[in-house]
Amino acid sequence: MLFKALLGISRRTRASAAHIPSQCAVCHAWPSQRVCNACAARFAQPTARCQRCALRVPDGVDVCGACTLHPPLFDACIAAVDYAYPWADILGDFKFRGDAGWAATLATLMRSTPWIEPALEAADRVLPVPLSTDRLRERGFNQSALLARQLAGAKADALTLLRIHATEAQSSLPRAQRLRNLHGAFAVEPARAARLQGQRVVLLDDVMTTGATLHAATQALREAGAAHVTAIVLARTGAD
Secondary structure, eight states: OHHHHHHOOOHHHHHHHTTSOBOOTTTOOSSBOSSOHHHHHHHOOOOOBOTTTOOBOOTTOSSOHHHHHSOOSSSEEEEEEESOTTHHHHHHHHHHSOOTTHHHHHHHHHHTSTTHHHHHHHOSEEEEOOOOHHHHHHHSSOHHHHHHHHHHGGGBOSSSEEEOSOOOOOTTSOHHHHHHHHTTOEEEOGGGGGGGTTOEEEEEEEEESSSHHHHHHHHHHHHTTOSEEEEEEEEEOSOO
């Protein structure tokens, strides 16, 4: 009940907010959507990305050299935008300054990204990367769960993948240290594990930096029998 209370935002409130005029958070045009169409077109242009890790690659390249040599555990990765202006600031408002109202706008941005819609349609279920209990209580909601609900509706499943222990802040750590910190951090709810057997799963997170979090979460899903895992993230940082 606590989880649902922290996660929930009334549908009526969201629906009403969608019709209230606001100012574009980027160019400050008024009245506007939270990000106007012109700014979305300017700062969210599709770009060539590695199909396995979503890093930018030259046109015509499908898989980057690093993923060719060391393929990640997940089968594919799709990112909507770079973790850069203006999306880094907007994500800060969304995650750290309690503005859960960004979920609908950012989900719309993600859905308009090439290949995200087909990946969602092909998935049996969409699993947001979970937060620790302490982080969830502190923040009041799981931003990835809100995005999953907006993107996937009934396919969104915030109960199957669990975070079973907290980790120290990861942002300043190298990938190897992140992997060590996250070892064993995720597990599948035992009563729901059988439902993952042979399924196609979308694993959804807000930001991908080194891929360590997605790696650890995918490992838990593979052990439970998931047949295919596509990672979808809103924003991708520029380097592993």
